[in-house]
Structures are given as C-alpha cells and as structure tokens.
Amino acid sequence: DVVMTQSPLSLPVTLGQPASISCRSSQRLVFSDGITYLNWFQQRPGQSPRRLIYKVSNRDSGVPDRFSGSGSGSDFTLKISRVEAEDVGVYYCMQATHWPPYTFGQGTKLEIK
Amino acid sequence: EVQLVESGGGLVQPGGSLRLSCAASGFTFNSYWMSWVRQAPGKGLEWVANIKQDGSEKHYVDSVKGRFTISRDNAKNSLYLQMNSLRAEDTAVYYCARDWPADRFDYWGQGTLVTVSS
Numbered sequence: 439d440v441v442m443t444q445s446p447l448s449l450p451v452t453l454g455q456p457a458s459i460s461c462r463s464s465q466r467l468v469f470s471d472g473i474t475y476l477n478w479f480q481q482r483p484g485q486s487p488r489r490l491i492y493k494v495s496n497r498d499s500g501v502p503d504r505f506s507g508s509g510s511g512s513d514f515t516l517k518i519s520r521v522e523a524e525d526v527g528v529y530y531c532m533q534a535t536h537w538p539p540y541t542f543g544q545g546t547k548l549e550i551k
Numbered sequence: 552e553v554q555l556v557e558s559g560g561g562l563v564q565p566g567g568s569l570r571l572s573c574a575a576s577g578f579t580f581n582s583y584w585m586s587w588v589r590q591a592p593g594k595g596l597e598w599v600a601n602i603k604q605d606g607s608e609k610h611y612v613d614s615v616k617g618r619f620t621i622s623r624d625n626a627k628n629s630l631y632l633q634m635n636s637l638r639a640e641d642t643a644v645y646y647c648a649r650d651w652p653a654d655r656f657d658y659w660g661q662g663t664l665v666t667v668s669s
Contacts, residue, residue, distance in 0.1 A: 477655055486646060486661055487596060492654040530596055534655045538610035540598040
C-alpha cells in the first residue's frame with residue numbers, strides 16, 4: 439500500500455500569515471493515464487471532511503482562492519496564502535492512483551497562534 | 552443539491568453485526584462509484600470499501616475483508632455496509648462519500664457512529 443506522510447502534524451499560524459503543508463508518498467502518484475490522483479481535504483472541528491483540491495491543483499467549487507495545491511511525482515504541497523479563523527481544522531492528503539486501497543496522510547492540525 | 556445521509560450506527564458487542572445505510576439524493580446515483588470511509592475517535596481517515604455503479608465490482612481495505620460487505624440498491628438510491636464479526640477497533644464514525652467519476656470524495660455524509668464494546 440502507498441504510505442502518505444504529512445508534515446508538520448501540528449501547524450500553529452498567525453492570522454493573516456501563510457501556511458504550508460507537505461505530503462509525500464511512498465510511490466510516485468502518476469497514473470497510467472498521465473494524471474496524478476492526489477486530493478486534499480479539510481475537516482473543521484465537529485464536521486465531516488470537505489474536499490478542497492483534486493488532482494493536485496484543482497480547487498473545488500466554493501473553495502477560497504487562498505487555498506492552492508501543487509507538486510508532482512511523490513511530493514505535494516497545500517498552501518494557504520493568508521490564514522483566516524475559519525481555516526482551523528485538520529487537513530488530509532489522499533492518493534487515489536494506486537488503489538485499492540485509497541490511502542490518507544495522518545492529518546495536519548492547523549491552529550491559530 | 553447533493554445529499555448523503557447515513558444511518559444505522561449504534562452500540563454493538565464484540566462479535567456482533569450492524570448494517571449501515573446511506574441515502575443519496577440530488578444526483579444520478581447509478582452513475583457513480585460509492586465509498587465508505589471511517590474515522591476512529593480522535594484519529595485520521597481510513598477508506599473502508601467501495602462499489603462500482605452496477606455493483607459488479609467491490610474493493611475493501613484488508614482489515615475488513617471477509618467481515619464487511621458493501622452493497623447498493625440503485626432503485627432506492629441507497630448504499631449499504633453490512634458489518635459482521637465486529638471488533639473494538641472497528642469503533643468509528645462511518646461516512647459514505649461519492650467516489651468515481653467525481654474524482655473521489657467530492658461529497659460526504661454527516662457520518663454515523665459505530666461503537667463496539669461490551
């Protein structure tokens with residue numbers, strides 16, 4: 439199974455400052471069709487997960503443009519340009535290239551300093 | 552509006568069984584693979600199983616193979632997870648989520664809590 443490793447696991451950020459989360463996979467995530475199936479999810483306290491980014495860099499509808507995804511191969515990043523209070527929660531990366539199973543990272547907990 | 556509503560969770564003894572349901576609305580259910588994803592208390596997300604549009608293909612995480620069965624009823628727009636031989640480590644909130652071709656998990660339900668304890 440593909441292991442997804444996120445860092446940091448805890449991310450204290452000052453309001454208005456940028457934040458960055460790294461996600462590394464144990465195998466390259468390019469599928470045979472040339473597409474990289476790497477998604478990012480946000481889970482606010484007490485809520486269900488919400489997809490933010492699909493296929494590395496595509497933002498879902500309604501997701502603020504301060505969120506961006508990038509990366510290739512086995513190294514990926516989620517960036518928040520200016521953190522707002524509503525961004526508090528846990529962020530997960532997930533690969534859907536080498537499945538089954540789909541695998542998630544351990545999660546990165548973003549909090550406000 | 553896409554909606555996924557899970558039900559069927561509860562307290563069950565180790566070795567017992569439970570059947571979860573997920574009622575889907577707001578989209579053409581039989582056009583999508585569907586998945587179950589779980590989250591143990593205070594832990595991360597774990598994909599459990601998924602099923603093809605017509606039910607002809609199913610996949611499971613190793614830890615539930617032989618114990619859990621995913622199924623669907625397209626006439627009722629419903630997804631199911633039959634869970635047998637339950638263990639304490641199966642305690643989690645279980646979410647249903649829309650899978651492929653929605654690029655995996657664009658919509659999630661609110662979850663249903665399964666607690667396995669004596």
